[in-house]
Amino acid sequence: MTKTKLKSETPRFYEMDGALRAYSNRSIVLAGIMGLVALFAVAGFLLVRLEPPTVIRIGSDGQAAVISPYQNAKSHLLPAMLAAKPAGAAPNEYEKAAFITSFLARYLNYDAHTLSQNWADAINHMTVNLRRTALADMEKNDTVGKLEQEQASSTFKLNHIEQDKVEPQVYTAFGVRTVRTLNSNKESIDQLVEEFHIRLVNVDRSAENPSGLLVGDYWSKQIEGEKRDAVLAGGPLSGNGPSPAEGSNQP
Numbered sequence: 001m002t003k004t005k006l007k008s009e010t011p012r013f014y015e016m017d018g019a020l021r022a023y024s025n026r027s028i029v030l031a032g033i034m035g036l037v038a039l040f041a042v043a044g045f046l047l048v049r050l051e052p053p054t055v056i057r058i059g060s061d062g063q064a065a066v067i068s069p070y071q072n073a074k075s076h077l078l079p080a081m082l083a084a085k086p087a088g089a090a091p092n093e094y095e096k097a098a099f100i101t102s103f104l105a106r107y108l109n110y111d112a113h114t115l116s117q118n119w120a121d122a123i124n125h126m127t128v129n130l131r132r133t134a135l136a137d138m139e140k141n142d143t144v145g146k147l148e149q150e151q152a153s154s155t156f157k158l159n160h161i162e163q164d165k166v167e168p169q170v171y172t173a174f175g176v177r178t179v180r181t182l183n184s185n186k187e188s189i190d191q192l193v194e195e196f197h198i199r200l201v202n203v204d205r206s207a208e209n210p211s212g213l214l215v216g217d218y219w220s221k222q223i224e225g226e227k228r229d230a231v232l233a234g235g236p237l238s239g240n241g242p243s244p245a246e247g248s249n250q251p
Helices: 002-009 013-050 071-077 093-108 115-123 128-141 143-149 225-233
Strands: 055-058 064-067 153-163 170-183 186-202 213-222
Touching: 093 115, 093 153, 093 170, 093 186, 093 213, 115 128, 115 143, 128 143, 128 213, 170 225, 186 225
Parallel strands: none
Antiparallel strands: 055 064, 153 170, 170 186, 186 213
16 A cells, blocks of 8 residues: 555656756746846846936025926926926026126136136136137246246135126126236235126026026226225225226236
């Protein structure tokens, strides 16, 4: 009876072969599914890596806007508050103030080692015609050569910026500049209180110019009297500046 029982419990060869084939088929199907999942994962990873980053811009009114090459395709997937604005949206007052501050910081802060680079960055903030005028004046007066020969350095501290009441793109900035020069190993230090008149021009936003702004006109002059005292004291002031002929477009 024992032999008969063992014989009855032992699976027949075709049953064992069928089970092995079933396990093999399941493994093949599972491997195929996992291969497809891996393929989709790799494809998704490549798409994410190739896609430009999504930039969200917060406007002056507190609303968020998506700035992206695919903003139209993404807008239906985002909440209404993240709906994209036109790519040519005008810069707000905060962006204008930041642009002016950046321009003045590059143009008026320099030493013998950073003069060329800082001025190159500042001139790239100008329109083409203003850039040509500034470069022609520098070349004619040998401005860079003289400053390098004198080991000149300039440190600028911005006081505040005012917007023109008639021309919204025209701004007047006030600040104090400390200029140091070296002549025959003798150092000279001058403290200049100046006002800077800047007219901005709107251009299309780009990766090189995300603010969409350029300097269309720039000139400066030293100020004296009550205005000078107010700037040195760090307080605000207002008043009409002179005509551009009275100023200079050189630091």
